[in-house]
Amino acid sequence: MRLSLAELEQNQQFIDRHIGPDAEQTASMLNTIGVDSMAQLIEQTIPPTIMNAKPLGVGAPMSEANALSRLRKIASQNELRKNYIGLGYYDTLLPGVIQRNVLENPGWYTAYTPYQPEIAQGRLEALLNFQQMCSDLSGMELANASMLDEATAAAEAMAMAKRVSKNRKANTFFVAEDVHPQTIDVVRERASYFGFELVVAPAAEVVNHTLFGALFQYPSTTGELLDLRPWTESLHQQKAISCVATDLLSLTLLTPPGEMGADIVVGSSQRFGVPMGYGGPHAAFFATRESFKRALPGRVIGVSQDRHGNKALRMALQTREQHIRREKANSNICTAQVLLANMAAFYAVYHGPQGLKTIAQRVHRLTDILAKGLMDRGYRLSHDSWFDTITLETSERGAILKRAEMHKVNLRMDRPGEIGISLDETTSVADVAELFDVLLGKEHGLDVRALDRELIQHPYHSIKPALQRSSDYLTHEVFNRYHSETEMLRYLHRLERKDLTLNYGMIPLGSCTMKLNATSEMLPVSWPEFSRMHPFAPLEQAKGYLQLIDELRDALAKVTGYDSVCMQPNSGASGEYAGLLAIQKYHASRGEGERNVCLIPSSAHGTNPASAQMAGLKVVVVACDKEGNISLDDLTAKAEQHQEELSCVMVTYPSTHGVYEETIQAVCEIVHRCGGQVYLDGANMNAQVGLTNPGYIGADVSHLNLHKTFAIPHGGGGPGMGPIGIKSHLAPFVAGHSLVKEGLASDDNGAVSAAPFGSASILPISWMYLVMLGDEGLKRSTEVAILNANYVAHRLKDAYPVLYTGRHHRVAHECIIDLRPLKEQTGITELDIAKRLMDYGFHAPTMSFPVAGTLMIEPTESESKYELDRFIEAMLSIRAEIDKVGCGEWPAEDNPLVNAPHTELDLMQPEWGHPYSREEAAYPAACERGNKFWPTVARVDDVYGDRHLFCSCVPVEEYA
Structure with a gap:
């Protein structure tokens, strides 16, 4: 068959690199869930009242080579x-050894926050080094x-x-x-x-x-x-x-x-x-x-022990995680800068x-x-x-x-x-x-x-x-040993091998969108034209950055349906805060400064109440019905009760329950009728792009997690960017800067981060993502994210009940499986399943959030059917293991789930003594023998760690 030039160029598009399932896999999954086409699935999933058929206007997709070439020309306008x-x-x-092996290494930059310490000991050790460095020097x-x-x-x-x-x-x-x-x-x-x-x-x-x-x-x-x-x-x-x-x-x-x-x-x-x-x-x-x-705010790494008494690291004092504490939180800034902290710590390790x-x-x-x-x-x-x-x-x-x-x-x-x-x-x-x-x-x-x-x-x-x-300072052995490049290289590699990241397999975390961070998107971060620019250099020297930022603003405004975008907030939580401040300044400008009540549905994203509290707002929680949807009756009653002091509602869409709520536009109308503004949390934009958007729905402001929907990697818990999209009436009230006068804000607006454009050097990642996907690829990404989630939910629903669904029993881009009935029947908990998944080579889904006793799964559009099936088979195999516990074949106190994860050291013990075999422990049915990932420690004892809080480096020999 002879193809036209246009068809040949179509085959070179980045879209097929980013999106995991090919046409054959897509057709197979659609057939499995019982629909004839992607259009039919979307019709069954998204409320027709919010479907927006208008093209995004971002443009046609661009090849990786052409996008990089165009960005090179933009970067060349920066004068170093x-x-x-x-x-x-x-x-x-x-140091080159750190640039090549950390900054530019997906084994470091694609990692997730180390909530599962058994498969995160590498970056936990690096962070402990950072803590030791900072405490020593200060x-x-x-x-x-x-x-x-x-x-x-x-x-x-x-x-x-x-x-x-x-x-x-x-x-x-x-x-x-x-x-x-x-x-x-x-x-x-x-x-x-x-x-x-x-x-x-x-x-x-x-x-x-x-x-x-x-x-x-x-x-x-x-x-x-x-x-x-x-x-x-x-x-x-x-x-x-x-x-x-x-x-x-x-x-x-x-x-x-x-x-x-x-x-x-x-x-x-x-x-x-x-x-x-x-x-x-x-x-x-x-x-x-x-x-x-x-x-102490933020995250703290502590030294604990695993179930065998061996030294093991973990995030200590985890009750401080702000999305858990909600309106009682000390701060909404739970975000760290892990990748950059690791780099700084390695710099100190290398130099000594x-x-x-x-x-x-x-x-x-x-x-x-x-x-x-x-x-x-x-x-x-x-x-x-x-x-x-x-x-x-x-x-x-x-x-x-x-x-x-x-x-x-x-x-x-x-x-x-x-x-x-x-x-x-x-x-x-x-x-x-x-x-x-x-x-x-x-x-x-x-x-x-x-x-x-x-x-x-x-x-x-x-x-x-x-x-x-x-x-003295930095006396610990780690700062006095790895000064040759050979030793440093091996140390970095040794730590990297301890962490399960995206370059090993799928990380199916709900609400966190662990999608592909393409190499072509990452390359420009190291270009000196972007990396060596001082944030307070005269604007005429930063023409390339300003063009990049303007084009990104324009694309994000089109994607979100807003009139403009403020690029300053340097995390999603910071974006929430900045958006709420814009609302409060808007009310004050109208002589309504007394508006200080923020309505937050119980289904909203967890940082929302903390952000509201930081903005001086009083949080009033709105109930959800048994299906997980916002109760319009309760919302109406509370909006009218607080009509004189109502500032806003903070709503997540699709909801954190993983459902497109049918009444979202009614929610906006009720709040607007009572004089409030609508803050729509952008954490789940991955389920909106190209199909609907916050502006079309009726919201006034949203933050965007560029490190989720728009492909900036998580870096083990940071970096992030959280720009806010706003309607025109809020544009004069976004964050400004005293040293750099550029952008939307008036000069007297305060700042929410140190630099005028936040973490600007990672913006080329999202620019590349948008340019290479274009209108077609962005819409297709959202559709496939929805398909993948529904495929996983459909195949797991008989083994694990799916807690919330929308019309036609569809989920959005993520689903919550309910493990509480299994816990009642067998004693096996969501924690046991999370740890057992490590033996199968998987990072656990989000555990007990937003509902205790559940797992929230988000497969993203980048995972192929092969990887989805591998995960599904692992979950089904675990379900069979739970049945063995339930019927008494394996004791409740001694089985592969409660003992998971299993390390190489476990298998080397001369006395085994368990009712299951060593093979069943480490090589379960769905585990690939030729690509086994070994957790480096057994299950970490959190109770011991909290009772014996120790947050400094320990002698290297104690890890043995």
Whole structure:
């Protein structure tokens, strides 16, 4: 058969690479579930009132090669200059062994959050290293496993200070005016909705206020090194909490904040090998005292043991997971930045304590040389102490700026009468010589090497003796062993082998959409045009980024049916928060600031109540009926009861129960009639794209999980991006930024993340996804996601009841199977099934969420029929095993399910003693013998871990 050129090009489309089932597999699955066509399945699944036949308008699909070529041209518009802007962002040298084997390795970036520790010991160890690194360098006793960015970590520190301060009557938080301005932005916005009074003033004025806490920057935003001890002592006298934002590299030379009395220490680990990426993603850290451990936000990795008593790692204190605590949550920001935290930790492992100190000493020496040369030529510096940043006081800013432009150099220029210069590990002797040319003109007569010799002969103490570090750090073996590339490579590979990720098999997690993260989508993240851009570089140097962002905004607006999109929120939870703030500012602009009630159905996504609480809203829960749908009667009653103070409803669609509710438009109408706004959670956009959308349904604002629907990988629990789509009336009220004036927001709007476009360096992933799929592929992806879910539900329904279904007994893109009857009959729990799936080579579905005693399964469109069948056969085989327990063939207390997972060490025990064979334990019927995944620890003992909380590195030999 002779094909036309168009047909040949059609066969090269990315669509068939992204979507798992081919035409034959699709037809077979449609036949299995009893429909004649995809159109018939969609007709039976989605309410006809919300079906939108209008084309998306994203465009025709583009091949991988053509999409990459087009993106190359866009990236080439970014002008990379030598950056000395600082403000917490530094160019860095990412070791190639980490770039190739972590950042660019799907064995690391496709991992899911380590809720199942037995198959996540690799990244758990890497995160424990991160915690040890941060606690050691900061001088604190305990650190968490990362947060979104430095600014939001500082806001979390303020919130925690209020929780733990014993100065109960105080409602004022103090921020030193020399904290980074983007941090002040975020803290001020958070404080206003918490109802805190915020004072921003010179640090010394902290003693003049009655406070529950205060925040200092060390070194300051202008580079000054101040002894914090008098201020922390003053705060402690009034039972207030001392918070310090700091720089990890500087702490290899400086007295750590913990040794100066700090209670909470936060900062960014970006300069530990993580590219600037125009603002992110980067892992922030949060460290505190042991006594405050149960108030610590975010995730904490702890050391526990497995059922044999062997050392095993896990996420400790899991009750802090914010989607579980709902409106009682401390924060909605449960999102970490795991991939980036791992990279930073590996950077510290690779360099070790002496290597990090050498890097810091070199940066500091070059800064001393620069400062000495300027002072020798009569220039005045703002401070007499510094680590890597100096601030020059000058009336010649115009001339210096012209020379900087000629040399293609960026300096910090946001403070009148001052110029800031921050050096980093990429700064060379030639760079300092060029800086003299820029700052002094060509005739300065200075020689860098000669200045260095003078400093050796006549040292200048830019770090005063009282602020010089004397304590040890990073003494654990892991930071002192893997310094050759051979050793480091093997260590990385050893950890990778302990984790079950998408490059091994399907991860069928409901509500988390673990789909293909295509290599062609990931490649641009490493391009220097994207990775090395400073977030506060002048906009004219970021034309490529701005074009990418504009095109992505436009595509996402078309996909969602909204009028515009704000790209700042750097996680889904942050997007929820930003969307609610836009609603509240809109109400306030209309003189209706008293609207503070948020209606949340019990079926909504779990972070919704926490986000509402953070936005200062009162949560009122709306009931669901026995079918899992929102009760319109209860919604109407509560909307009318709170009509005068109704702010909004937060609804997830399709619902977290995995169903397209027929009454969604009525929900929007009821809330609008009572003066409220509709926030539609975008977590389940994977079931809407190309078929319907929030704007068409009638919502006013939604966040989008780009790390779910739009193919950014989960990275083991971060990175993420959560831009918000908004209707035009809310557009003036989205997040702004004090340092970068671009986008939808007016200048007086606060920020929700440190960088103006959040984690911008991962936006090319979603751009590639949208461009390569186009209208046809995006719609097809949604259809196949629905098909795959219904195929799984249909084949499992006789063995496991499907808890909720919609019309024609169809589910959306995910389904919930009910295990409670089996538990009553046999004692086997959802946890037992989750652990037993590991013996079959599968990650468990979402366990006990949103309904206790269930599993929620989302196969996504990227999984082929072959992989779906492999999972289904495993589940059916497990059901047969449960029957053996139920009939007494296997005792309830000793069977493959309650003992799962089984490790290689289990099989090597000389005495077996179980009523099932070793083969049944490790090689069940559906397990592929030639591709066996071995959990590295047996079932982890969570109770032991909570009772013996230990969150630091343990000696390597104890893992044996």
